[in-house]
Amino acid sequence: MSLNILVVGAGVAGPALAVFLQSANPKHNITIVERYPLLRVAGQQIDLKSQGIPILKKMGLLETVKALCVAEKGADVVDTNGKLVAHFGINKAAEGGQRGLTSEYEIMRGDLVDVLYQRSLKQREEINKELGTEGTGSLTYEFGKTVTSLDNSDEGVDVNFSDGQKKRYDLVVGADGQGSRTRKMAFGQDGNDEAFNSIGVHTAYYSIPRVEGEGEMAQLFFSTGSRFVMTRNSDRPMTQVYLFIMKDSERFRTVHRETIEKQKEVWRESFKGAGWQTDRLLAGLSSCQDWYAHEIAQIKMKSWYTGRVVLLGDAGYSPSPFTGMGTTASLVGAYILAGELARNGKNVGAALENYNQIPRPPIDECQRMPSSVGKFFPTSKVGVWILNKSAWALAGLRLDERIARWFPAPKQETGWKIPEYPELNLEKA
Numbered sequence: 001m002s003l004n005i006l007v008v009g010a011g012v013a014g015p016a017l018a019v020f021l022q023s024a025n026p027k028h029n030i031t032i033v034e035r036y037p038l039l040r041v042a043g044q045q046i047d048l049k050s051q052g053i054p055i056l057k058k059m060g061l062l063e064t065v066k067a068l069c070v071a072e073k074g075a076d077v078v079d080t081n082g083k084l085v086a087h088f089g090i091n092k093a094a095e096g097g098q099r100g101l102t103s104e105y106e107i108m109r110g111d112l113v114d115v116l117y118q119r120s121l122k123q124r125e126e127i128n129k130e131l132g133t134e135g136t137g138s139l140t141y142e143f144g145k146t147v148t149s150l151d152n153s154d155e156g157v158d159v160n161f162s163d164g165q166k167k168r169y170d171l172v173v174g175a176d177g178q179g180s181r182t183r184k185m186a187f188g189q190d191g192n193d194e195a196f197n198s199i200g201v202h203t204a205y206y207s208i209p210r211v212e213g214e215g216e217m218a219q220l221f222f223s224t225g226s227r228f229v230m231t232r233n234s235d236r237p238m239t240q241v242y243l244f245i246m247k248d249s250e251r252f253r254t255v256h257r258e259t260i261e262k263q264k265e266v267w268r269e270s271f272k273g274a275g276w277q278t279d280r281l282l283a284g285l286s287s288c289q290d291w292y293a294h295e296i297a298q299i300k301m302k303s304w305y306t307g308r309v310v311l312l313g314d315a316g317y318s319p320s321p322f323t324g325m326g327t328t329a330s331l332v333g334a335y336i337l338a339g340e341l342a343r344n345g346k347n348v349g350a351a352l353e354n355y356n357q358i359p360r361p362p363i364d365e366c367q368r369m370p371s372s373v374g375k376f377f378p379t380s381k382v383g384v385w386i387l388n389k390s391a392w393a394l395a396g397l398r399l400d401e402r403i404a405r406w407f408p409a410p411k412q413e414t415g416w417k418i419p420e421y422p423e424l425n426l427e428k429a
């Protein structure tokens, strides 16, 4: 049965879902609305791990993604003088399920978003060529547009849009990220607040021009005052800067709602004099074009759907960037949601209930976090010294696998296997 589906958000999960839906049934009418005026390709390196890899293979995109992967060679921990404290290598897919900071499949977020977006459009073009355009389904992206209200029931959803349009859909998919407004509209303020589990850390990402001498290693610097700074260059012309802070949570929460200029001012002030190359990194703040800051949280919900509104990816189960599993979880979710819709035909309710159950084990694994994030955010010089010494010992003793406990991820070898959906007409993984 073909459905009239609205997807909110053209990040990773939204376009991936469109690819699976079209592959299963070209007659679906799919509309994707994206709040940004154009495809939002900001973001730094994201990881693809575990079940995300066979899913990309099934989409026929693994080689494309491989070719776009960044060439990071591992991670160095440095002290305030830039002196090497510890070195960690790359975690290969075949060695322990891809754990650690640098994994084998690291890609710039914008590259992956673009690959999935382009694939969905090309697929549509091919369908239209083969079947014509009359009554054969559609895929429409609408940028600079969002949903303002939803009237949800078990039969369908009436949607009001920011441009004044009103439409009815069989299904609305909230793929609008960690701060999902679809979640708030469908589950209410209380449901939203309950789902949002803050880690107590705030982060900002941006890029500045690379300077001579910056190699292909990520660099990690632990500072006093619960601050942590990371840069990543890999083989790209820009240096990715990551700032993390684990204090003044209320203040930063408020600041995230301010203008970008105001946000930059507060972050600049908070990291000034933090040590190492922080002042140089802060100097690049004024001119950076891809500023992105948010509160790090995990989204945990008993149900990912209500009526005919369903949440997908970070909107429903963000594991937080600390796990490096957000992209993998969103691909797993998109695959299973489309698979269950294809399998259950007219019975959309059954499809949603199965989607709500089947991916729980991998999503729970994706959400496994270090027992105490706080230990990575020492307040004092002594705390930094202890942390650096621990990193030195782990790296020096070649105990990289212990790092896995700091950045946990599902073990491929013991983990959950993706179900097969012949109904999706995909390649064999």
Ligand SMILES: Cc1cc2nc3c(=O)[nH]c(=O)nc-3n(C[C@H](O)[C@H](O)[C@H](O)COP(=O)(O)OP(=O)(O)OC[C@H]3O[C@@H](n4cnc5c(N)ncnc54)[C@H](O)[C@@H]3O)c2cc1C
Pocket (backbone or CB within 6 Å): 008, 009, 010, 011, 012, 013, 014, 033, 034, 035, 036, 040, 041, 042, 043, 044, 045, 046, 047, 109, 145, 146, 147, 175, 176, 177, 178, 180, 181, 182, 205, 292, 312, 313, 314, 315, 320, 321, 324, 326, 327, 330
């Ligand atoms: C700009 C940006 C940068 C990121 N950078 C990193 C990073 O460096 N490292 C990392 O680990 N993770 C990063 N992430 C998160 C990462 O992309 C996700 O964890 C993961 O890929 C799952 O993707 P998703 O599609 O569920 O969510 P997202 O990738 O967050 O995509 C959500 C999409 O929905 C859009 N959207 C949001 N609200 C609305 C609305 N009300 N109406 C319509 N559209 C809406 C957003 O603009 C975005 O395009 C970033 C996300 C964004 C949006």
